[in-house]
Amino acid sequence: MMRSLHRWPGLLAALLLVVLSLSGAALSLFPAAERLTSPQAATTLSVADLAARIEAAYPQLEQIRRAPSGRITAYWFEDGAPQAAVIDPATGQEIAAADPNPFERWLTNLHRSLFLGDGGRLAMAAGAAAMLVLTLSGAGLVARRAGGWRRWFAPLRGPLAGRLHVEIARVAAAGLLLSSATALWMTASTFDLLPDGPTPPALLNDASGRTGASVAAMEMLRQTPVSELRSLSFPDPGDAADILTLKTDRGTGHLDQGTGAVLAWSGLNRWQRLSETIYMLHTGQGAAALGLVLGVMALGVPAMAGTGFALWLAGRRGRPRIRGNVAAGHAETILLVGSEGGSTWGFAAILHAALSDTGQTVHAAPMSAFDPARYRQARRIVILAATYGDGDAPASARGFLDRLQALPATPSTPLAVIGFGDRGFAAYCAFAEAVAETAAAKGWRQLIPFATVDRQSPQDFARWGRALGAAMGIDLVLSQLPSPPAALPLTLLSRRDYGADVQAPTAILRFALPAIPLWRRLARHGFGRFRAGDLLGIVPDGATVPRFYSLASSRRDGFVEIVVKKHPGGLCSSRLLELEPGDTMSAFLRRNPGFYPGRGRAPLILIGAGTGIGPLAGFVRANIRHRPIHLFFGMRHPDSDLLYGEELSDWQREGRLHRLVAACSRGRMPRYVQDALREEAAEITRLIARGARIMVCGGRDMAAGVSAALTDILAPAGLTPALLKAQGRYVEDVY
Structure with missing residues (x-):
């Protein structure tokens, strides 16, 4: 409800709000300029x-x-x-003409009435009302996303447009609330809707x-x-x-x-003083500094309009079109979707279509819109939930567990929960499992047992669909698979091979940037914008599910680079390692905003082993501002597995890499990367005290060993990896 209350006034009134805010920001300069240029008595x-x-x-x-x-x-x-x-x-003499500034007068008429008299004043009042609704609903959404009003300035995660939208809102919300409320008061006063002042x-x-x-x-x-x-x-x-x-x-x-x-x-009287105070707060007349502050905050409106539209457009593109979506109050089956990148919505669309074909009335919505009071005719609720990061709620499911736990009474409508994930991750379907366990603890009756879908497996999904159909007494066939994003051909430019001496063939593959339309480059869609840490998706011949590789390059590097190790029987890795310069392979991009190093000067502790060096090398390569980066890299043997060896030396000389600590598991003194961390315990503790962020990339077993080592290292300081994760200072990309 709050998202809709925030989204639609913003989309419908975006142009009017931009005019209102930009003209108001410009007008805020005049009181300050007049104050500076007028001689004071x-x-x-x-x-x-x-x-x-x-x-x-x-x-x-x-x-x-x-x-x-x-x-x-x-x-x-x-x-x-x-x-x-x-x-x-001081003299009583003329120093300047009293003619009003024609531009200020023009801008004032634009801001107050769009040059349309009373009709324009009403339109601008409607804009102020929309801004008030947007500010209040937006503040509620920011608080919800941050985890409460007390965590208003808590660190954020997610795509750049979303983080920028919220960061601007955090700063500008108070000013926009004040400006919109005072504008409505002044409009009411203009149309004599407020009580009259005292008679002379x-x-x-x-x-x-x-x-x-x-x-x-x-x-x-x-x-x-x-x-x-x-x-x-x-x-x-x-x-x-x-x-x-x-x-x-x-x-x-x-x-x-x-x-x-x-x-x-x-x-x-008090009424007059209140009216004059409101006039001063809105115009800045008599409070030039406040006017400038409000003017700067007003500039956040066009920025938020742009980022808000980008978020809305991304959401539209991320979700498949669901046809025949019945209103929540009239649906027999409620589908609630928790998705981060959009793939879970594809499964929801398949389920929605299959249920609709059997004569069911179905409503699909994000989990964040969960409201049992609206489901008046529902006979079942089905939750399709992905997991974000280390067991967290995905973007469209934020706040669901809190809302579920706060229900005064358990819904009588039976529930089915299915999770989507990758068994290669330690937190496989952890969020979906938490939903199922919380519902069971509340006494919510289960329609069918909790189930999972591994790596978008059509077989897993179809098997679960048959169980759901049996519980509903219908023949439910879920045989389709969501289509991956459109892939583009990538041409291999070069390859560097490693690992042959230790029977672990590995290669750094560098592809040319694919040709994309100008509008995609300008809009920074797909290959028009990517950075190290994002994912390259490849669907090998004979497979239905894409394989993902972390990027070791960004768009500004001018190439697409990944690190690939051959796995026994691996369709994708085998095909990639067969490529020679000039060969092509089709691929698509997926954003991975949860694994970006972020901005700032705080130190970075990068920890990786094997092919996990890929995105970490990309972070170092992009470190042109010489942020302190400490890289811990685990390999089998330096003679065969020192990936990016020459570049790492160059980056150290250039100041992009502050320190490199290598750990070799084979040789005279074998040790793993977690052993190197324990040896550097004092330095790591010092860096963490300075606000360092830890980023781990590599195999699941390596990540578990790193977490155990850091648990011991940080214990004397009263810290844990879990606490750092909660603060956004410990992130993992494991496989």
Whole structure:
């Protein structure tokens, strides 16, 4: 619900909000500029002295105004023609014309009404309302993603567009909330929708009927400092009944022009002060610094509009089109999907179509939209859940477990849970399993036992589908397989072979960048944008499931590079190691944002063994800012397995690699990478204390040994790998 409340106002009102925010940001510059360029009155200068100085220069003075910036403007008649000028309060003389800045006036009309009068004001009010809804719903989503309001600035993970969207929102939310709320107040005031202010006071004393008193001698004007002045209006000297009107920050007074006596005084009430405060907060008039801050925050709107649209578009592309998706309140079967990269949505689409073909009414939605109160006609709920990283919830399932545990009553509708993953990972289907266990602990009745699908296996999925169909009393056939993304041909440029002496053939394969359309390069889709740590997907002949290899290069390197070790009976590794320069292999890209080194100057501790050196070498290659990188690399023997040996030496000389610690499992003094870590325990503890981030890439057994070694190393400091993982300072890419 909150995602929809945030998404659709943003998409529908994006252009209006961009105009509103950019014009508001530009307008925020004028109060500050006016403040800097306007001469300021001395703190001891009174209104009486100021008025006397100006009146001496311009005898037919009609009015003096002081802007919140401190600028003094005088209005008078000269030879029957009205005149106006900006005044130097020290001399009472003209220093500049009072003509308004035409660009500021144009920009103000754009910001307030789109040049359309009342209709434009209503449109801009609608934009302000949309911004208010977006800010409130966005703040709720940020808090949900961060893990609560107290973790508002917790580290983020995920694609760049998503992280940038949230980072900007974290900073700009307060300013946007203030700007949108005050804009709605001002619109209501413009259309007289707020209570009226107080009526002008009746004169307490009759006017004397005299004229000609000197303003310099009037006591009220002498007691009022210029810093409190808003305006002073002079009477018509030919009308003895006319009076002076003084408006200040404290209220409005009426003075006898013949004696200077106060005929009436009206102080500002609370309602007026509130309205003026809101005007000041919105325009920055009287608070130039605040106006600039709000203006800078407003610039976040076009940035968030761009990143928000990119996220929406990526979500649309990541999900297959599900036809005939029935509303949640009218569906017999509810499908809830937890997916990080989009592949689980493909299985959900297959299940949705198969169930619909049997006459079922089906509703599919992300797990984050879980709301049992909406499922009024549901007869079963089916959860298809992938796992992110080390057992975490994927993107479309964040907050599901918390919502499930907080349910006041267990749903009566039976539940089926299926997990998607890769058995090569230690946390295979861990999140899906946690969902099933939490539901069972709540007493939620299981429609069929928990099951898993390994490496997108069509056989596993079809087998589970038959069990689900039997429980529903229907013949359910799930025979399709989600199609991988469109692959492009990659041409091998070069190869470097290793490992022959230790019977472990390994090669660094470098491919040319594939030719892609200009719009893809500009939009940075697919091979238009990638970095070390992303995944290259290859579907070998005779296989239905892609194999993934971590990239050792980024787009800016100008090539696509991976490290491949031949596995006995491995279709993909065998095919890749048969390639010679000039041969081609079709592949596609998959983002892997959970395994990026991130920005900043904090040290990096890179730990890898064998082909796990690939993405780590890519990180070092990209380290042009000389971030301190400490690389721990495990191999069998340096004469045959020192992958990237020459480059590592060069990178050390260039300052891209601070330190290399190699561990060889064969030779006179065999040791593994975890042994090297224990030998460097003091240095690792020191680096962790400085905020270092640990990145581990390689085989599952190696990663487990590294975790055990780090557990012992960090224990005296009161830290654990699990705690560092929770802080985003320990990430793994294991296979």
